[in-house]
Amino acid sequence: MECSYFGKCGSCTLYALDYEAQVTHKKEAMQTLFESLHVKKFDFFESASEHYRGRAEFRIWKEGEKISYAMGAMDKKGAVCIDACPKVEERIDTLMPKLLKAIEDVRVLRERIFAIEFLSSSEHLLVTLIYHKPLDEAWEEEAKKLEKAFGIFVIGRSRGMKKVFSQDFVEERFSLEGKAYRYHIIEGGFSQPNRAMNQKMIGWVLSHLESCEDLLELYCGYGNFTLPMAGKFKKVLATEISKTSIASALKNCELNDVSNITFLRLSAEELTSALNKERVFNRLAGIDLDAYAFSHVFVDPPRSGMDEKSLAFISRFETIIYISCNLQTLKRDLEVLSQNYSIEHFALFDQFPNTEHLESGVILKRL
Ligand SMILES: C[S@@+](CC[C@H](N)C(=O)[O-])C[C@H]1O[C@@H](n2cnc3c(N)ncnc32)[C@H](O)[C@@H]1O
Structure with missing residues (x-):
């Protein structure tokens, strides 16, 4: 990418490297960072090197x-x-x-x-x-x-x-595995910045879903991953802290005629307390949490990663799918999870070319 503000504008930091060299640099940095976790193999999904931010x-x-x-x-x-x-x-x-x-x-x-x-x-x-x-x-x-x-x-x-x-x-439309999806993405709510990479991420997750019963999702946003994943599970319980995003998620269920998802506005911490039966929430009235047989838990936390209690809570499920936009906090959380889980698949998605940042996906199976 050419830009006359490289070196002056603080937004791009890897401007001295062409895109190919950036990819090599990011792969090497990833290998060094995750060496102690013995991650030897990972997929790397490259982005367009310019005009990638929506x-x-x-x-x-x-x-x-x-x-x-x-x-x-x-x-x-x-x-x-x-x-x-x-x-x-x-x-x-x-x-x-x-x-x-x-x-x-x-x-x-x-x-x-x-x-x-x-x-x-x-x-x-x-x-x-x-x-x-x-x-x-x-x-x-x-x-x-x-x-x-x-x-x-x-x-x-x-x-x-x-x-x-x-x-x-705005309305976003795309097809994956031959199925068309429509989303309303509301202004002010979270959305993935690199739309092409976002579709790659969802596709990667779908390609690794097997032996699916019910799904628990934390940090679901407007249902970006939830809707495509719902086709592979019997029932889905998906939660998120933002009222705006949950309103979008409910709309997106309607738009896509999906009926096996229950979206709830609950923070990860609140959901953990509810499922641990430590607290009762009005927002859970009429929902029988015991009726779910969760085979998978899917998390996509903010940059700070997961809080300790929620991390301990997800360590009871057979399969964990962890999407992260911060390799440092991902590493911190994987150090805890890898005591009881093996890392089956690891992928990097270059959502943020010209910067050190990477989006990543990890699939863990209980040992
Ligand atoms: C990285 S985004 C991922 C959203 C969604 N998976 C997507 O792809 O669009 C993280 C989401 O977590 C939500 N969030 C932040 N803190 C949370 C918390 N403590 N509990 C539950 N959700 C939280 C944010 O509102 C945001 O929608």
Whole structure:
């Protein structure tokens, strides 16, 4: 990837290496990190080396009436103004300068704007404009014009305020193993940033599912993995802390006509207490937890990894599928799990080219 801000913008750190060399570097780093766990074999899924991010956030820098996109500087001192970012999907890249100019030209859109977020899917592009001021009717009138002019969905946000004109979600469609999936991905909820890699991750998980009874999922988001996995299990119980994501997940069940999943808004810690019968939750009323025969547990925690209690809790299931966006916390958790489990499959998904970050998947079987 070519970028005139390499070395100045703090977002890309592996810019000195071409993509092939980055892959070699990441494979070597992975081997060193997991040496003590005797991981010798792993799959590596390469990404496109540019235009791979479907989700991107930029700060807005102002000088008089001129505005620019900005990213944190490499030396962590302040920001770097940029006029393009080759990491983002082409439709975002194409829109960025035109949108900025349209905002700059209209005082009510320009004043006190401090960030712009882009969320792209196979069907739509949604843009969130974030302000340090209340959004009034004059702002609404101009923001609606942006939707029409660029064929996008626009959302306005300011403290305690969210303005939606058309819709606050994008629709993502893809097919895997001959089956078509549709998702509503809501603005503000979690979504995987590299859409092509996301499909590779789901495909990899599906290809390794066997002897399936019931599935327990923690950190399920909007059902990204849940819906395709549900086709392989009798029943699924999937949980997540975010109300927004659970609302999307329920919608996605409807859209895909899937009826064997129960989605619940429960944190991993709460679910652990409930299944350990330490606490009773109203949100579990009418759900017979004893009716599940969980053969698999699937976890995809945030960067911090799993809390100790939840980690101990999942160590009772036959098969654990662990997706992680942080190799350090994954290693920490695998050091605990590998006392009672063998690592059957390990895969790396290069969701974040040009950075040291990697997404990973591990399948563990109880010894
Ligand atoms: C890495 S995302 C994965 C989501 C989903 N698997 C996907 O692929 O889109 C982690 C998810 O965990 C949720 N989360 C964060 N802390 C949590 C907790 N303590 N308990 C349950 N869910 C949590 C977040 O809201 C987020 O949706």
